[in-house]
Amino acid sequence: MIKGETKFWHEIKAFNIKNNCELSFTRLENSAAHGTPDLLVYNTSGHFFTIELKLNLAKSIRFSPNPFGFQVNHPLSRFIMDKGLCQTDIKLYEGSKIRDLVAGSAEPCATGMMSSFKFLQKV
DSSP states (O other): OOOHHHHHHHHHHHHHHHTTOSEEEEEOOOSSSTTOOSEEEEETTSOEEEEEEEEESSSSOOOOHHHHHHHHHSOTTEEEEEEETTOSOEEEEEGGGHHHHHHTOOOOSEESHHHHHHHHHTO
């Protein structure tokens, strides 16, 4: 059985291919440096950035200490892509807003997969 976050990654990859988006994704599987974000992304503007994938069942998003610390210590060019298990909508947040996100008061920089991809293409 595929874990939820892996399934979310497959959805992102399929969307990217289906819609011929100009983002290059690399899934990071790193057990040596705990807290490393899930995806390394490169866009056509020549920028690299990372995305932490999150699935949640509640109104607020929870982070274990390592991913939280990574986002706090590396606030620029970091994003968090959130998908609720009972919603089809996806929200993209800037990593610098992680404290507000945990508190439930962050506004997404993009909502929906297409809107998120368009935002990331302009980073």
